[in-house]
Amino acid sequence: MLKLAIPLLHVSDPIAAEKFYCDKLGFQKAFAYRPFGESGPCYFGLERDGIRIHLSSFPEDGKPGECYCSYYRRCGRSLYKEFTLKNTIIDLAPTDQSWGNREMYIKDPDENSIRFTQWSNKET
Helix, strand or coil: CCCCCCCCECCCHHHHHHHHEEEEECCCEEEECCCCCCCCCCEEEEECEEEEEEEEEECCCCCCCCEEEEECCCCCCHHHHHHHHHHHCCEEEEEEEECCCEEEEECCCCCCEEEEECCCCCCC
């Protein structure tokens, strides 16, 4: 039985990515793997509100801008307010979609799309 999925996003600059995800989106770094020191590639994990995301600048871990990451969130207005107070650029403000979900989109510095969704189906 599958219990957890952790998205892996490729980033070109791990220092800029960590700053964006922690300072702008409120994540905290859980771990970092830097086998070649601070200037080399990095694989690290971030957490917020019980969700996890992994970021990697190792070349074999994909290409920047190719990933979409969706998170379910019940209280979209408070999250939108939090992000705007931190001057986070919002690509799509919380919007009621024709398929019933309320969604907000943000792009990280590598153009990976982070999507926050309030599902319309209460069973999901």
